Amino acid sequence: MPKLPRVSGADVVRALGRLGFVVARQRGSHIVLRRGSSGCVVPNHRELKTGTLAGVLKQAGVSVDDFIEALR
Numbered sequence: 001m002p003k004l005p006r007v008s009g010a011d012v013v014r015a016l017g018r019l020g021f022v023v024a025r026q027r028g029s030h031i032v033l034r035r036g037s038s039g040c041v042v043p044n045h046r047e048l049k050t051g052t053l054a055g056v057l058k059q060a061g062v063s064v065d066d067f068i069e070a071l072r
Contacts, residue, residue, distance in 0.1 A: 002064055004053050007071065009044035012056060015070040016042070019062060033060070 007015075013023065013031055021033040021040075029044045040059035043052065057067055 002068060004050040004064060005068065005071065006047055006050070007053065008046055009042050009048060011071065012042050012048065012053065013044070015067055016040070016060060016062070018070040019066065021060065035060070 009029075009031070013033065016033055016035075017023075019035070021035045024032045024034040024039065026032065026044075031042045031044055033040050033042060038059075038061050040056050042056055048056075057064060
């Protein structure tokens with residue numbers, strides 16, 4: 001498994017959007033994304049810690065490899 005990159009919340013939302021997620025709603029700095037019956041909450045911060053990013057990807061059911069590919 002490759003190492004998780006240090007990315008911003010906006011970059012995570014953009015990458016998950018390429019994987020089929022859509023923004024359902026936002027309250028404050030937290031963006032809720034949905035894809036079918038699965039979803040995840042992304043904090044819209046300047047830089048996400050790797051543990052937070054790992055939790056978001058686990059919530060979304062997205063592998064690290066797929067996420068890194070969607071970032072490009």
